[in-house]
Amino acid sequence: MKKSLLSSSIIAALLVSAPSFANDSIDLDADIEQIKIIGSKQESRATAGSSAVVDEEQMRIEVATDINQLMKTVPGVYVREEDGQGLRPNIGIRAATAGRVSKVTILEDGVMMAPAPYSNPAAYYFPSTFRMSSVEVLKGAPLLRYGPQTTGGVLNLVTTPVPETFGGQVLTEFGENSSRDIHAHVGGTDGQFGFLLETIQRSSDGFKTIDRSGRDAGFDIEDYVAKLKWTGDRQSILAKFQYSEETSNETYAGLTDADFAENPNRRYGISEIDQMNNHHDSITVNYNLELSDAVELNVLGYKNHFKRNWFKAGVAKGLINAANNGDLDALAVLHGEQDYQDITWTNGNRGYDSYGVEINSGIELASHVIEVGLRDHTDEMDRYQLKEVYDQINGSLVFDSFIQPTGGDNRLEKAEAMSFWVTDNWQVNEDLLVHFALRHEDVDSSRRQFATPDRSELDSARSNNSSEWLPGASFTYNVSDNWQVLAGAHKGFSPLGGGAKENQQPETSVNYEAGVRFNQGSLFAEAVAFYSDFSDTTQVCSIANPCPNGAESGNYVLGESVVRGLEFQASNTFEAGSFLVPVDVTYTHTKGEISKDNLNYMDGDELADIPQNTFSVRVTLDNNDGWINYVVAKYADEMCVSVGCNRSDSRFDRTESVFVTDFVSRYEVDNNMTVYLKVENVFDQQKIVARSPHGARPNKPQTASFGVEYTF
Structure with missing residues (x-):
């Protein structure tokens, strides 16, 4: 089936059949400046599905540069840290596993931002949190409007808007480890035209020290955005351009448990030359x-390109595992006390392209608000990984030879996807809102692997097609002025990726949620229970997240599983003399396990990367005279490193529970300038928050920084 022909015919049908109404104005967001999937925090507390918004106020106060720390304050979200600085996030939502955010739909202003969302969804690129104005998390049946990952949730990052009048901001922050963070933007609107120019500049030496090396473990990031906007009579157009570069001296090598206990911020010299460039x-x-007061049409075209090369050694995993099991020779190699031959470094050289067109029509018809849309999407990955061989001699690395790329290091992967959706928000009466959703995903994927470096000889080829209809329904009902109940069910889907074989089936699930909300004055509370039943749980294999069979590419089927849990959040504002004290609390309890015996696993085997309990509390002390103090405490239980760790007594099969407290104190000097002090991990609690990739890995230690925010 030629997808472009199908998209043209459906687009034409939408335009021809769209009715014209002259009744009351439709309640659709005609502002294309920021494509939001929820809206405000207040709107998130009334959706026909559980959702959350990290709003502009929280973003501004926390001065967030690490998406992991923001997500720890959202119920139903799980974070597995990796580098301690948020450069390569691992975020899961409910039943969607955390590894490289590959099971969560990542959007920036409504546009998919994974490097190749269908063929290679692992988020080796993640938009810079520092330049975002808010973050939205949508769960439950309403997420079927988006995709392709529709099991756990959608994560939408909302960028800085074009100002209505000329103005801007410069924020500069300096901190420990020679860190420097700058966020600056300027823009305005004059008549029908508006613009925004924005940049962030970040650098740090990192918090780790590399053995026998003068090289730091830090990073340099620069990110630029330009927006141009035109608004006419009943129509508008926005063009957004973005470019970023990153150099980070990051590695896949962790530590042995013994070395971690002695100094969690150590890095082995064998990883000295590891580096990511992208x-x-x-x-x-x-x-x-x-088109009328009741009909609106939105057309979105997008193209993303991501190029990266992560130069890293693969030997660390085997050496660290051996050293953890008592191999003194392996430990001596890691410590640089013993020579070691033929260490292979891989240039993880890959290029990704994704592009497409999305058309969405919003129609108001009596008590219904209907959306009908489609997306024609293509993404590609080009992997060409030259390897380099070094020897460790007298604690130093000496180059030996090259290995030309063939087989798995030399391949092309591609996916073509056609998505169609229709949703209906039906206000049945004053108290009952019903939401219906139907999505269809048709995905063709392929891989070509080459036997020669020049790609003149094919090594292997594979392809896969999947086609799924995904229905869903949910509702909210106002029991009284203060109480509301909600419930919903939908079918979830996760595409297999470019490595899928012909007969493999995509991951599908049936997902349920039900809950209650209470709202009175400043007090809000919500409790939502969720249950996800998987027919075939799949894992996307990578070096960072190898599958249980050892595979570092393709997919692995775990079997039938169930993920169930409870999310709770509450907020209220108290008064203490002249101070206002807003308090926000979140809690999530989750249990994920294999639900049926199969060849590899048993009923009751726990799933990986899902903490049983997470908790956060945010407390603000505001004197109403320009001085605000802000404390956020976050806790997460230990997690299984691999499926079935509950049947093992080995500590190496689990991470450690972690409790971290951050503090921010802000003072408004005048209407234009604010200064602040930020201390992350106040009590300097460092734990083994991950064992993948390749050994024990810490969260960030106690780190202080000072910033100045100037608005004009």
Whole structure:
């Protein structure tokens, strides 16, 4: 089936059949500046599905540079840290596992931002949190409007808007480890035209020290955004351009448990030359047309390109495992006290392209608000990984030879996807809101692997097609002025990726949620129970997240599983003399396990990367005179490193529970300038928050920074 022909015919049908109404104005967001999937925090507390918004106020106060820390304050979200600085996030939502955010749909202003969302969804690129104005998390049946990952949730990062009048901001932060963070933007609107120019500049020496090396373990990041906007009579167009570069001296090598206990911020000299280099560029053009007071059409075109090379050694995993099991020779190699021959470094050289067109029509019809849309999408990955061989001699690394890329190091992967959706928000009466959703995903994926470096001889080829209809329904009902109940069910889907074989089936699940909300004055509370039943749980294999069979590419089927749990959040504002004290609390309890015996696992085997309990509390002390103090405490239980760790007594099969407290104190000097002090991990609690990739890994230690925010 030629997808472009199908998209053209459906688009034409949408345009021809769209009715014209002259009744009351439709309640659709005609502002294309920021494509939001929820809206405000207040709107998130009334959706026909559980959701959350980290709003502009929280983003501004926390001065967030690490998406992991923000997500720890959202119920139903699980974080497995890796580098301690948020450069390569691992985020899961409910039943969607955390590894490289590959099971969560990542959006920036409504546009998919994984390097290759269908063929290679692992998030080796993640948009810079520092330049975002808010973050939205959508769960439950309403997430079927988005995709392709529709099991756990959608994560939408909302960027800085074009100002209505000329103005801007410069924020500069300096901290320990020679860290420097700058966020600056300027823009304005004059008549029909508006613009925004924005940049972030970040650098740090990192908090780890590399054995026998003068090289730091830090990073340099630069990110640029330009927006141009035109608003006419009942129509508008926005063009957004983005470019970023990163150099980070990051490694896959962790530590042995014994070395971690002695100094968690140590790095072995064998990882000295490991480094990630990448750049990302994107362009989106968004056109909005109000066909009538009741009908709106939005056309979005996008293209993303991501190029990276992560140069890293693969030997660390075997050496660390051996040393943990008492191998003194392996430990001596890690410590640089023993020579070692033929250590292979891989240039993880890959290019990704994703592009497509999305058309969405919003229609108001009596008590219904209907959306009908489609997306024609293509993404590709080009892997060409030259390897380099070194010897460790007298504690130093000496180059030996090259290994040309063939087989798994030399391949092309591609996916073509056509998505169609229709949703209906039906206000049945004053108290009952019903939401219906139907999504269809048709995905063709392929891989070509080459036997020669010049790609003149094919080594192997594979392809896969999957086609799924995904229905869902949910509702909210106002029991009284203060109480509301909600419930919903939907079918979830996760594409297999470019490595899928012909007969493999995609991951599907049936997901349920039900809960209750209470709202009175400043007090809000919500409790939602969720249950996800998987027919075939799949894992995307990678070096960072190897599958249980040892595979570092392709997919692995775990079998039938169930993930169930309870999410709770509450907020209230108290008064203490002249101070206002807003308090926000979240808690999540989750249990994920294999639900049926199979060849590899048993009923009751726990799933990986899901903490049983997570908790956060945010407390603000505001004197209403420009001085605000802010404390956030976050806790997460230990997690299984691999499926079935509950049947093992080995500590190496689990991470450690971690409790971290952050503090921010802000003072408004005048209407334009604010200064602040931020201390992360106040009590300097460092634990083994991950064992993948390749050994024990810590969270960030106690780190202080000072910032100045100037607005004009």
